[in-house]
Amino acid sequence: MKILDLFIKILKYTFVLLLTSIFLATTSLTLYFITKSTNVLEDVDEAENQKQLIVLISMDGLGSELIGQNTPFLSSQLQQTDTSFTLDMQTIKQSETMPSHISMITGLTQENHKFYLNSIDDETPPLTSETLFDYAIDNNYSYYAFLTKNKLLYLLGEKTGENILSKEEYSSEILDDIDNMVETENSKVFVFIHLRDIDSYGHTYGWNSEEQKQALRTLDNNLNILVSDFREEFDLYNRYFIFTADHGGEGIQHSNGCPACRRIPLIVVSENTPTKYELKTEVDSIYDTTCVVLDIMEDNPHRDLDCTK
Numbered sequence: 464m465k466i467l468d469l470f471i472k473i474l475k476y477t478f479v480l481l482l483t484s485i486f487l488a489t490t491s492l493t494l495y496f497i498t499k500s501t502n503v504l505e506d507v508d509e510a511e512n513q514k515q516l517i518v519l520i521s522m523d524g525l526g527s528e529l530i531g532q533n534t535p536f537l538s539s540q541l542q543q544t545d546t547s548f549t550l551d552m553q554t555i556k557q558s559e560t561m562p563s564h565i566s567m568i569t570g571l572t573q574e575n576h577k578f579y580l581n582s583i584d585d586e587t588p589p590l591t592s593e594t595l596f597d598y599a600i601d602n603n604y605s606y607y608a609f610l611t612k613n614k615l616l617y618l619l620g621e622k623t624g625e626n627i628l629s630k631e632e633y634s635s636e637i638l639d640d641i642d643n644m645v646e647t648e649n650s651k652v653f654v655f656i657h658l659r660d661i662d663s664y665g666h667t668y669g670w671n672s673e674e675q676k677q678a679l680r681t682l683d684n685n686l687n688i689l690v691s692d693f694r695e696e697f698d699l700y701n702r703y704f705i706f707t708a709d710h711g712g713e714g715i716q717h718s719n720g721c722p723a724c725r726r727i728p729l730i731v732v733s734e735n736t737p738t739k740y741e742l743k744t745e746v747d748s749i750y751d752t753t754c755v756v757l758d759i760m761e762d763n764p765h766r767d768l769d770c771t772k
């Protein structure tokens with residue numbers, strides 16, 4: 464009898480011990496997986512909250528051949544290890560401000576965006592293609608647009624608001640406006656800036672004239688000020704500065720698709736970013752600029768654009 468009692472007792476204890484260890488094992492496993500999934504969520508959260516600033520600066524009329532001794536700031540950017548650039552990008556054959564800018568921000572060839580005018584009036588049908596401003600909204604970016612030719616308001620379509628400003632002035636006159644308007648309220652910010660200086664001096668005095676070179680030195684210095692202002696205000700952001708142009712010029716014109724009219728720069732400076740943005744080798748046309756910005760935004764859907772082909 465006693466031996467049987469003892470045996471039952473041992474059996475009972477073993478059973479309790481077994482249950483306890485199963486309970487402990489299950490609890491620790493559950494805890495492990497909960498912790499792990501929380502970490503994953505935190506990582507996702509961190510990636511989504513990564514603050515990012517993208518500034519696209521279109522310098523009207525600044526063909527690649529103007530970059531050199533009169534652009535000490537831009538030239539210094541080309542020397543930096545965190546800069547990726549080409550000076551051999553081509554604007555469209557009809558090297559004019561309106562159709563070139565439409566290619567720049569739609570990612571489409573002129574044949575596909577079908578805009579052949581260089582001016583806007585009441586009869587001009589609205590822009591039907593989506594633009595970088597639409598793609599910025601899709602990717603939860605807030606956007607700002609600063610324009611120094613009123614006709615470029617056409618690029619905004621129906622969009623209005625205090626985040627859009629057009630002033631027919633030279634860059635020196637709008638630096639403060641830009642600085643005052645752009646806010647760090649959103650963690651993702653896209654800024655488009657159009658600067659007319661070089662084009663205006665080119666039409667009046669000629670491309671490569673002394674007057675235009677002087678304007679170029681002023682513009683270059685203003686770019687330095689702009690970048691410094693953004694750097695200060697967006698100090699915790701990943702910052703990407705993209706410098707480009709709609710066309711170059713020759714004599715006092717730029718519309719005929721001459722080599723100097725079509726050759727434009729695309730300079731991408733990565734600042735405070737986890738990795739440097741590297742231009743793909745196939746980037747060679749003005750419409751590729753849209754895809755560069757979409758890449759930086761980590762835009763996901765496949766869009767049927769000429770620059771994605």
Ligand SMILES: [Zn+2]
Pocket residue numbers: 523524559560561662709710
């Ligand atoms: Zn232009």
